[in-house]
Each structure stands twice: as structure tokens, then as C-alpha cells.
Amino acid sequence: xxxxxxxxxxxxxxxxxxxxxxxxxxxxxxxxxxxxxxxxxxxxxxxxxxxxxxxxxxxxxxxxxxx
Numbered sequence: 001x002x003x004x005x006x007x008x009x010x011x012x013x014x015x016x017x018x019x020x021x022x023x024x025x026x027x028x029x030x031x032x033x034x035x036x037x038x039x040x041x042x043x044x045x046x047x048x049x050x051x052x053x054x055x056x057x058x059x060x061x062x063x064x065x066x067x
Contacts, residue, residue: 004066008034019043023058026051030065 001015011019019025019039026048027036036045039061046052051062 001061002064002066003031003035006032006035006065008032008038011035011038018059018061019063021059022061024056024060025063026060027063028065031063035063 001018003015004010016038019035022039022043024044024046025036025039026046028049029047039045048062052060
């Protein structure tokens with residue numbers, strides 16, 4: 001998902017639901033911690049510089065800020 005705002009209150013309902021359901025959250029270094037806090041408490045938060053080659057089971061969300 002590509003975010004337009006650094007404010008977690010600006011997440012769309014779809015984005016908030018995806019974060020709340022994700023088993024793993026891949027994110028770029030510029031994604032604010034307040035956004036990542038919206039993910040499930042037990043979801044793995046994995047920093048990455050490019051879209052991940054997600055393998056394994058469970059829901060994966062890739063988060064990046066819009067350029």
C-alpha cells in the first residue's frame with residue numbers, strides 16, 4: 001500500500017483493515033512509527049528498501065510513502 005500522508009488518522013478504511021489483519025508488515029524506512037503502530041501487536045515489522053519477495057503463509061502488507 002502506498003500512503004499519501006504521514007498521519008495515521010488519514011489511513012483509509014481499507015488500509016487500516018489491511019494493517020490490522022497482517023501477519024507481516026514490510027515497510028520502507030520513511031514510514032512513520034505511528035502508522036506501523038496500527039498493525040496487529042504480534043505482526044512482524046520488517047524494514048526493506050524495495051517491495052518484498054513475500055514467501056510463506058499469512059497476510060503480507062507492503063507499506064511505502066508516496067513520493
